[in-house]
Amino acid sequence: MTKLTDLTRGIVGHAAEGDAQDEADEYEVCPVCGEAFDRRLLQEAMYHFESDNHERLHTWH
Numbered sequence: 001m002t003k004l005t006d007l008t009r010g011i012v013g014h015a016a017e018g019d020a021q022d023e024a025d026e027y028e029v030c031p032v033c034g035e036a037f038d039r040r041l042l043q044e045a046m047y048h049f050e051s052d053n054h055e056r057l058h059t060w061h
């Protein structure tokens with residue numbers, strides 16, 4: 001029984017770690033404006049790739 005509990009905990013812990021890494025991989029920092037954007041959002045990705053001179057899409061306060 002102890003082994004089963006440890007096994008389950010190990011799988012859950014590993015899955016959570018993998019999710020965090022996958023999420024981080026989806027973000028890219030724009031070399032023009034320095035803003036981190038989600039590359040899965042095509043509109044935002046294109047905004048940063050299309051122009052060599054643009055403002056940040058979002059303003060952070």
Ligand SMILES: [Zn+2]
Binds near residue numbers: 030031032035047055
């Ligand atoms: Zn940008």
